[in-house]
Amino acid sequence: MRLISTKILRAGMTLGNTIYNVNERPLLHAHVTLTEQMIKRLHLLNVQYVYIDDERSRGIDIEETVPSSIRHQTIKEMQMAFELVKSPNKNNISAMLEKKTQAIQSTLKNIMAEMNSNKDLLMILSDAYLYDSYIFHHSFNVTLYTLAIGKQLKLPNIQLEYLGMGAMLHDIGKIMVDEQILMKSTPLTEEEFLEIQKHASNGFEILRNLHNVSLLSAHCAFQHHERIDGSGYPRGLKGPDIHPYAKIIAVADVFDACTSNRVYREKMLPSDALDILQDGSGTLFDPTVIKAFTQSIAIYPNGLSVGLNDGRKGIVARQNTGMSARPVIRVVEENGRLLTATYELDLSLNPESAISATDIDFSTETVH
Template sequence: MRLISINILKSGMKIGRTIYNEAGHPLLKADAIVSDRIIERLKQLNIRYVYIDDLISSGIEVEESVPTEKRMKIVNQITDSFHKIKGLNFKDASLVLDKQSKVIGVIVDDLLDSILNSEEILTVLTDAFLYDEYLYQHSFQVTLYSLAIAKELGYSSNDLRNIGIGAMLHDVGKLMVPTSILLKPGRLSDEEYETMKHHTTYGFEILRNLHTISLLVAHCAFQHHERLDGSGYPRGLVDYEIHPYAKVIAVADVFDAVTSNRVYREKMLPSQGICIIDAGSGTLYDAKVVEALKRSVVHYPNGTIVMLSDGRRGVVAKQNIADSSRPIIRIFEENQILLKATYILNLLEVTNLKILKVETEYVIGVE
């Protein structure tokens, strides 16, 4: 299967990967044949990309690091835990969250077990799922990215668990932000943005009073929007003043934010998100954390069409664990001519070539 933009999805194409809603129910199953009506509905649902099955991508598998069933169960558990504190004051929210801490710890342990026991590069496919509220899937995905980064950095098992819980709860303060701002389907005004920024302090106030969770977790919520150069919030901390856990979660948070569906802007592909993070390495974000992100997540997901620096086009067929930025490509076009037979090119073995761009709107056989 391969990834294409919704803009070039045509009636008669076959869906390659099931799209689910937040309850885990399939909205559009794999192997479904697309109609004009389906395309219109997907656009209404803000779907940016879909996987399709066709001849040039036949046999290419696309799998998430966390299986669909487990993901749905965890997101529902996060949703349930967060809903229990919605509308409460800080003191009551802390008391309720204290009771939920065991559930949160079990979730983090489960995800940690998955990541520690896998040699694969982390793959998170946000377009295979739809959620009414961004906060819950974001909390799940930031936890995954944070654990993958922290594992790559060599943190101890105790540190990994604290980072995982900190990532899971990093945005809990948003539950204290007015719903009209939190769920606004467009960009926030300057005044609304200032209100939204308080979520870091709100989160700290909730978490610092928990008896069952380390105080370090509260600082993850407090500091995940701080930046090395002092341009972050809420306190404008600089490099040495920011806790290492918060530096990890800051990178995971931004990476997920730019690579996830939002109503008010086009989501980026992983390779684009990595470029955004990389541009701030050493100034906004800790350089070691950025490098760990680059080593631990998939840059070009399987099924992505790419153009190489010599003009050849191909589909990403497989990942190279040794360097996730240089995958194995199934070449299908040379000199703008479709080949009668495709062949495999391993970018780790061809050092003079690089990926120039991802082409999700490329129509096969049309320049």
């Protein structure tokens, strides 16, 4: 399979991965042959990339680190917990929320078990999901990125649980923000931005009163928008005063925000989002956290079309653990010509070769 822009989809191409609708049900199943009507529908839904299965990418496997069944269950539990916060009936809300956070803790342990059994670089197929509420999918993705960083930093299991809960619930305060502000596609006014900033403090107040949520986890909600140069919010804390968990979630949060569709801009590819993090390394973000992040996630996911520094083009075929910038490439073009017989180039064994560009508009195929 390979990842391509929906701009170059043509009728007759074969969809590689199932795409889920906003209700977590399959919209289009894997292996379906795309029609013009299906492609128009994807454009209307603002789907930017899809995985297709074609001759040159056949055999390239693309699987999420955590199965979609666990994603669906976790998001369902988070949605029920978050909705309690805005319930008009405030009686016993803490008791009910504690029950829901127990269910979230259970799904967190399932996620951790899946990640412990998978030794490959973390891969999230965000292109496979459409959603009407950004918060829940975002919180799930941030949890995966956060746990991957924590594992790379060799945090013990109990700390990973506190960190994971903090990541899952880091945006719970947003449920108290006017949805029209959250979903606004034009620039925010100063008043609207101040309103959104309240979600960090609101989230902390909600979580710190729950007996089964660690105060450390609550501080993840409080501090995930703080920046080490003091330019963050809500308190403008500087490096040493920001909790290490919050520094981890800050990186995961920004990366997922950049690589997800938002109402005010299109998503970026992982490598472009990483550039933004690197630009802020040492000023906004902790360099140690960024280094751990790059060692644990697939910056160039399997199936991504890339250009090499010598002019060759290819498709990312496999990952090299701990070397996310140097995967194995299936070379499909040399000297401007498509190859009849492709071959693999392991960038970890060829230091003179490097990825110089990504190209989701790269078309290699005849339709079958």
